[in-house]
Amino acid sequence: MEKEYFRPSVTVDSIIFSIRDSQAENYRKLPKKELQILLIKRAQEPFKDKWSLPGTFVGEKEKLEEAVNRSLEEKTNIKNIYLEQLYTWGDPLRDPRTRVISTSYMGLVDSDNIQIKAGKNVGDIDWFNIKLNTLKQSNKEKKNGYCKTEEIEIILTNKNETLKSKVKVVKELVNGNLIIYTQILQSDLAFDHAKLLIYAIERLKNKVEYTTIAFNLMPERFTLTQLQQVYEILLDKPLLKANFRRKIADMVIETDQQEENAGHRPSRLFKFNNNWQPHIF
Amino acid sequence: MEKEYFRPSVTVDSIIFSIRDSQAENYRKLPKKELQILLIKRAQEPFKDKWSLPGTFVGEKEKLEEAVNRSLEEKTNIKNIYLEQLYTWGDPLRDPRTRVISTSYMGLVDSDNIQIKAGKNVGDIDWFNIKLNTLKQSNKEKKNGYCKTEEIEIILTNKNETLKSKVKVVKELVNGNLIIYTQILQSDLAFDHAKLLIYAIERLKNKVEYTTIAFNLMPERFTLTQLQQVYEILLDKPLLKANFRRKIADMVIETDQQEENAGHRPSRLFKFNNNWQPHIF
DNA sequence: TCAAAAGTGTTGGACCTACACCCATGT
């Protein structure tokens, strides 16, 4: 009675971002911060010993969000974090084994506040620094819009390793509609995870401007300069202090604590203002 | 060697919107426009003879976008339209037969420009007018944010039928992160399609403000008042003419054509400006 | 004393809102 349809495997993968200190230059200067991503080293084929996004197959009686949370806890020891569904990847050839459709989720954490640990089927786990280089760029005018092609090099580094990927991103504007194609030219990451990463970075940068998403990357209490550093990294441009502070004034609450022993005037600590409501709400 | 994992079925479903005239009152007044959605009547179990979103199972060697386009062409006769992936729905109980995971796509068309036709496995096809009523509403303050609960009645009507659904939408603001749960209380639509519809409407309304998405609903040439009507329907509020025109001035190009026989001063026809670039591009 | 960062005030311009007003047409 019931026709037999083709059944693919379905997985979830998570792109976990954090913003972490690299190094302080001297006692006076503030430590530099950088955008980082959490990767795990695969213990099994395919892509054995390759670094990859933490993910898992979706269980028979499991919601997608349940699967993401389970995979994070099992493989990385991360629980109860902010997660957001991004996109579903269904290219028939994206997994060499068999047809696997994957839904990607983005998570943002303050890495000082969590303890990562390599879990089930995980060879290794680490934070990797993210650097993007635009190698080539072209901009063509077409009859119903524009076509912008970029070749982007993704360089991921931890203390010992450097992972490189090269991705071609074609952004087309067809009758005002933005259409994006991505193609992996070369990648040290498993599967098509370089694509998932590029997409997540793009989304993260967009959402910073109109949500309070960046506060997920902050500790409970923070200075306004720390917050500004995070915004500057995500927006990828320097901001003017006075203007930044006016802009985020309503989203934070002053505490009576201060940071000390900093080699300069102590800065006040702030916390997120839970009474803040976005315009949409 | 390869462990056997559970495999669900995977489908794609499309929410196709259009803005269509309802009725003109007299020779002078402009026709009223309303937001409508394209539905098909199922010819097979489950939910036989129920109205539903056009969708299909994803084929073995088919991309998700290929599956959406195929299903639209096969079932509704629609080709080459603007489509956008929205969300992937994975609740284990959303299909009574077996585990089915579905990715929803949103499409926007000018319905005067396409010819719909009931295709394969389609009992009937039609445009339904969309009306949303908020039945109940509550707003609770919590220690780390807010919780807003809404009971929404969705009324879909064509010439002969009225389809009602009732949905409970819980919007929570947890440390600044907007989390939305939806629950179907009652629905005349097949499966959980009322949920997919509510989600798509929300997304459509949001995107109108910062994209040129609304132009997909317009014919090739249009008057500025027609365009304003579309914006007013999507934003669900009246706009001031002078201000609206200044806002969209750069997105349109004046043509030398005019509308005539309208019972009032003839209005100039405009077309979309393909050289318009959004800030992000 | 002084480098470094904390923190605040001012000014000009861009943009948005609200409202007022005149124009052209078909019946």
Added chain:
DNA sequence: ACATGGGTGTAGGTCCAACACTTTTGA
């Protein structure tokens, strides 16, 4: 003539970028 919509101008307020300036600390 007049109802109806087409079309434009202006005044006031808000918001934002850019810049200048003062304050406080630890070594």
